[in-house]
Amino acid sequence: MRKLIYLLPPALTLVIGAPPAFSQSQVQSLEEVVVTARRREENLQQVPIAITALSAEDLELRSIENTEDLQVLLPNVDIRGNGVSGGAAGSMAIRGIPGVARYVDGVHLSGNQGSLENVVELERIEVLRGPQGTYFGKNAIGGAIQYVTQKPQDEFGARFKATLGEFNRTDIVANVDIPLGDTVLTKVTAASLNRDGHVDSVTIDESYGEVDNTIIRGMLQWEPNDSFQALLTAEYNHKDASMQANVLFDVLEGIRFGPMTPERYNAAGVQFTDELYAYGKREQYLNAVDYTGPGVLFDSDFFSANLAWDINDSVTFRSITASRAFDYGNMREYDATDLVMFDVWTYDEVEETTQEFQFLGSGDRYSWVAGLYYFEEDEIQKFQGWQRWELTGMGAAGPRPRNALDRGVRRDTAIYAEITYDLTEKLTLTVGGRYSEEEFHSETYDPAEPLGPPQQPSFNLEGPIQVVGGEPLVFDVDFDALTPRVTLQNQFTDTVMGYISYAEGFNGGGVNSRFDPTLPNNGIIPFGDELLANIELGLRSDLLENRLRLNATYFTGTWDDIQIGETLTPGQNTVTNGGEAKIEGFELEGLWRPTDNLFVNFTAGWLDTRYTDLGQATLIALDTPFPFAPETTYSIGLQWDNDLDSGGSIATRLDYGWIDDFQTFRDARFQASVAANDAYGLLSGRITYTPAAGNWDVAIFGTNLTDQWYRLGGFSAVLAGLDQGVVARPREIGVTLRLRLQ
Numbered sequence: 001m002r003k004l005i006y007l008l009p010p011a012l013t014l015v016i017g018a019p020p021a022f023s024q025s026q027v028q029s030l031e032e033v034v035v036t037a038r039r040r041e042e043n044l045q046q047v048p049i050a051i052t053a054l055s056a057e058d059l060e061l062r063s064i065e066n067t068e069d070l071q072v073l074l075p076n077v078d079i080r081g082n083g084v085s086g087g088a089a090g091s092m093a094i095r096g097i098p099g100v101a102r103y104v105d106g107v108h109l110s111g112n113q114g115s116l117e118n119v120v121e122l123e124r125i126e127v128l129r130g131p132q133g134t135y136f137g138k139n140a141i142g143g144a145i146q147y148v149t150q151k152p153q154d155e156f157g158a159r160f161k162a163t164l165g166e167f168n169r170t171d172i173v174a175n176v177d178i179p180l181g182d183t184v185l186t187k188v189t190a191a192s193l194n195r196d197g198h199v200d201s202v203t204i205d206e207s208y209g210e211v212d213n214t215i216i217r218g219m220l221q222w223e224p225n226d227s228f229q230a231l232l233t234a235e236y237n238h239k240d241a242s243m244q245a246n247v248l249f250d251v252l253e254g255i256r257f258g259p260m261t262p263e264r265y266n267a268a269g270v271q272f273t274d275e276l277y278a279y280g281k282r283e284q285y286l287n288a289v290d291y292t293g294p295g296v297l298f299d300s301d302f303f304s305a306n307l308a309w310d311i312n313d314s315v316t317f318r319s320i321t322a323s324r325a326f327d328y329g330n331m332r333e334y335d336a337t338d339l340v341m342f343d344v345w346t347y348d349e350v351e352e353t354t355q356e357f358q359f360l361g362s363g364d365r366y367s368w369v370a371g372l373y374y375f376e377e378d379e380i381q382k383f384q385g386w387q388r389w390e391l392t393g394m395g396a397a398g399p400r401p402r403n404a405l406d407r408g409v410r411r412d413t414a415i416y417a418e419i420t421y422d423l424t425e426k427l428t429l430t431v432g433g434r435y436s437e438e439e440f441h442s443e444t445y446d447p448a449e450p451l452g453p454p455q456q457p458s459f460n461l462e463g464p465i466q467v468v469g470g471e472p473l474v475f476d477v478d479f480d481a482l483t484p485r486v487t488l489q490n491q492f493t494d495t496v497m498g499y500i501s502y503a504e505g506f507n508g509g510g511v512n513s514r515f516d517p518t519l520p521n522n523g524i525i526p527f528g529d530e531l532l533a534n535i536e537l538g539l540r541s542d543l544l545e546n547r548l549r550l551n552a553t554y555f556t557g558t559w560d561d562i563q564i565g566e567t568l569t570p571g572q573n574t575v576t577n578g579g580e581a582k583i584e585g586f587e588l589e590g591l592w593r594p595t596d597n598l599f600v601n602f603t604a605g606w607l608d609t610r611y612t613d614l615g616q617a618t619l620i621a622l623d624t625p626f627p628f629a630p631e632t633t634y635s636i637g638l639q640w641d642n643d644l645d646s647g648g649s650i651a652t653r654l655d656y657g658w659i660d661d662f663q664t665f666r667d668a669r670f671q672a673s674v675a676a677n678d679a680y681g682l683l684s685g686r687i688t689y690t691p692a693a694g695n696w697d698v699a700i701f702g703t704n705l706t707d708q709w710y711r712l713g714g715f716s717a718v719l720a721g722l723d724q725g726v727v728a729r730p731r732e733i734g735v736t737l738r739l740r741l742q
Contacts, residue, residue: 029546030593045540048430048489048499050129050553052589052603056150059119061639061653063684063701065171065193067125067145068116068712072657072682073635074127075587075605077143078628081116081244081712081726089330090115091713094129095583096609096629097142097532097559099507101132104147105233106320107304107354108138110377110410113328114239114298120191120215121175123148129587130555131505131532133483134418134432138375141505141532151231152185152221153177157742165734167196183224189217198729199245202279203290203338209245209729214238227310235302237326243295246713247287248336249280250723252674261341261388261720270339270390277337283709285727290338291331300326304354318358325351334717336724340389342717350379370417377410406513407472409441418485430487430501437480438508443472444524475513479529481506495542505532507563512574527575530561549591556584564617564666578620579613597641604634621668630660630679647692654685670718680710699736707731 032043052074054064064070067090071079078093089112092100102109109115119125125147132140156177163171173191180186192214197207217235251262251274265272279286304322311317327349334342358371383404418432483506489499509528534557541550562578585607592600609626625631635657642650658681663671683706688699713726 030542030549030591045495045542045549045551046489046491046497048487048497048501048538048540050536050538050555050587051126052129053124053126055124056122059122059125061651061686061688062637062655063686063703064119066116066118069703070125070127072633072659073603073637073655075589075603075633075635076129076585076607077127077605077633078630078659078662079116079145080628089113091628092142092145093626093628094127094143095555095557095585096607096626097583098628099139099141099505099530099532101136101138101140101144102146103136103144104302105149105231105304105306106146106356107302107322107324108375109324110352110375111348111350111379113330113348113350114237114300114326117147118191118193118213118215120173120193121150121189121217123150129553130534130536131483131503131557133503133505134416134434134485135369135371137373137414137416137434137436137483137506138412139507141507141530149217149219149233150175150187152179152187152219154179154185155742157740159741160739161736163734163736165195166732167198167729169195169732169734171195183222185221185223187219189215189219191215197242197245199247199285199287199727201289202286203288204292206242206289206292208243208287208289208295209726210241212239212241229308231306233302233304233306235300237298237300237302239296239298240294241296243289243291243331243333244713244726245285245729246289246333246336246724246726247280247285248277248722248724249711250274250278252718252721252723261722263721264388264391265339265341268391272337272339272341277335280711280724280727285730287333287336288338289333289336291333291343293331294329295331297329298326300324314361314363316360318360320354320356320358322354323352325349334720334724335722340386341722342385342387342720344383344385346384347382348379350377352377365422366419368417368419371415373412373414373416375410375412378407379409380407381405405445407443407445408510408513410508410510411439412508413437426491428489428491430485430489432486433482433484435480435482436506436508437478438529439478440476440508440510442475442477442511442513442524444475444513445472473524475511475524475526477509477511477526479508481529481531483531495546497540499536499538499540501536501538503534503536505534506530509563509577510575525574525576527563528561528577530559530563530577532557532559544592547593551589553587554585555587556582558582561615562611562617564620566617566619566667576616576618578611578617579615581609581611581613581626583626584608597643599637599639599641601637601639602635605632607631607633619667619669621671624666624668624671625663627663627666630662632658632660634658649690651688651690652686653688654683656681656683658682665718667718674718674723677711680708681706682708695741696737696739698738700733701736702731702733704729704731 068079076095080091094100102115128144130143132144136144156179159175161173163169171193175189178186193211195211197209199208215237220232222230262272274281277288302324307319309317329347332344353376355374356371358369360369414434414436416434418430420428420430422428483504485503487499487501489497491497507530512525534555536553536555538553543550559581562581563575564578565573565575588604590602607629609629610623611620614620637655639653659679661676661679663676665671682704684703685705686699686701688697690697707730710728711725712728717724
């Protein structure tokens with residue numbers, strides 16, 4: 001049986017994989033996957049944590065081009081665009097909990113700006129479910145997503161991938177491995193990803209929701225001897241696209257939280273009706289926006305150094321050092337019309353620094369890891385907003401321009417350790433914990449200059465933001481927590497393992513730092529940290545003479561001091577701490593190989609969420625569900641590998657994923673007044689031909705083959721009388737050619 005060796009982060013339990021597209025060999029049983037999930041090589045089926053990992057070929061065969069494409073393929077995982085920001089920023093929830101940490105090669109990436117990564121030359125994506133309080137302690141209260149890049153190879157080689165498709169899609173990805181000797185390997189990756197928008201304006205000649213992404217990555221690996229290795233990575237990521245694909249779904253009626261903005265417009269003689277603007281109600285990819293300026297701007301520079309030194313046969317030292325700086329701008333048309341009812345431009349400058357030290361050791365019956373962690377983030381954000389600009393001479397209902405600037409500095413330090421000990425030949429105990437401290441410094445400015453009429457943003461991503469408006473309002477808060485993890489696992493047979501675990505996750509608090517003179521203390525109010533305690537029972541099994549891999553997980557948890565964003569009035573947002581909530585659910589993942597050429601993989605998730613204590617929150621209700629937490633999700637994939645007489649092969653694959661209805665609001669007023677996001681299912685397919693030589697392949701693929709109309713963003717301006725958000729892309733057909741030179 002062939003083994004696949006993956007160098008994974010310390011928490012992994014399930015890889016559902018397809019055979020490599022270039023391989024012509026067939027085996028009669030499922031491949032054993034060996035991982036270093038706890039920093040040592042282990043059979044994946046013997047590691048007691050809930051995770052799904054998808055290899056590079058899994059991603060290719062499923063036509064996964066962006067992290068967002070995973071949302072219907074993973075149980076109890078929701079990955080989508082963030083409100084009207086759409087693909088410019090991500091919104092991620094696992095088991096209904098939004099605290100999901102992101103990592104690239106072990107380096108944490110903060111914030112949701114640009115978080116929906118395009119899949120370019122990855123070895124795999126790993127999705128860890130549940131609190132990851134020991135190793136992935138950086139706010140991984142709900143789970144973690146890690147991107148693992150392909151490393152330099154020891155032989156010269158090049159790989160090229162070109163994709164053409166609808167909406168003028170033109171994607172080019174090139175990778176070149178260049179060994180500089182026996183001890184130094186290098187690699188260069190370059191990608192240009194382009195696609196037109198899919199929502200057209202009826203007002204001007206413009207389409208929204210386009211893709212325009214350039215990625216350049218360089219890697220150098222130095223291995224002077226068998227005991228030391230250094231990997232240096234530098235990456236530039238640039239996005240410059242039109243505004244996101246937002247549409248107006250409904251002009252709300254019969255909801256009374258005060259006079260609705262559309263009513264005020266109609267009373268002033270400016271038409272604002274469903275018939276005129278609500279294209280989403282008719283499931284049309286249209287809006288009435290007349291904006292032509294920058295919609296999504298993102299520039300990121302990333303550097304990292306991963307060092308590993310085997311001190312002796314039983315102890316290894318590792319160091320991860322990284323820095324990232326990015327600029328981010330986003331224009332949001334909250335009304336999706338040519339009116340200036342609610343237009344917002346935000347601009348961020350962020351700098352991050354990471355340093356982590358790890359010590360790993362092992363003995364005859366035990367293995368252990370200990371680490372030190374430091375992270376610092378410095379963010380400046382400028383906010384400009386224009387509301388109700390056409391309503392002149394109407395007092396409080398008239399124009400309401402807003403201009404604000406704030407700065408936040410967060411420093412996280414942590415120490416962690418975990419030991420795994422074999423009590424008997426079958427029974428193993430794992431005990432670990434992480435102590436975390438977070439310090440948050442907030443500076444909020446009330447800019448002195450008035451905000452003029454709506455206009456194109458007067459600044460760009462070049463140079464710093466000018467701080468104006470006198471002395472800032474300063475606030476400092478700090479938080480700490482000890483998050484333990486205890487696991488007892490039993491190897492019932494050679495192919496069946498079960499475990500029970502208890503784990504906690506911690507998410508530090510912060511400060512509501514957006515200056516707002518209409519709120520108490522000008523809106524500069526702190527909020528506390530939150531904690532999730534989770535119990536998990538898991539079963540990992542390879543059955544039917546290793547033709548069926550069946551893994552099941554039951555979990556139940558208590559979420560305390562929940563950070564809840566509340567919208568008091570239009571434009572007045574604050575975060576406070578709720579009391580307590582309960583989660584409970586079940587996850588099933590499987591891979592079945594009934595014949596040598598047929599693979600069937602499947603997943604299913606069931607989830608029950610509810611608030612049990614309101615705490616300081618005022619706008620949620622007891623026993624209401626979490627937003628973005630559908631009760632049921634499932635997926636099924638079929639792959640048929642057909643060997644041809646010529647020596648080539650054809651791989652045919654279909655994938656279908658389904659998501660139940662779910663709420664997009666915590667606010668009980670809106671849950672009762674606005675319909676939940678409708679259930680939807682997505683079907684994708686791919687046919688790949690590989691010749692006998694195996695050095696190229698060509699594929700025809702389709703995504704959203706049933707042309708399902710569904711929304712990605714969950715934002716609705718309910719207090720203003722509108723239901724608006726980002727609509728997903730329609731059916732798209734394309735062709736991909738891959739070349740491999742060696």
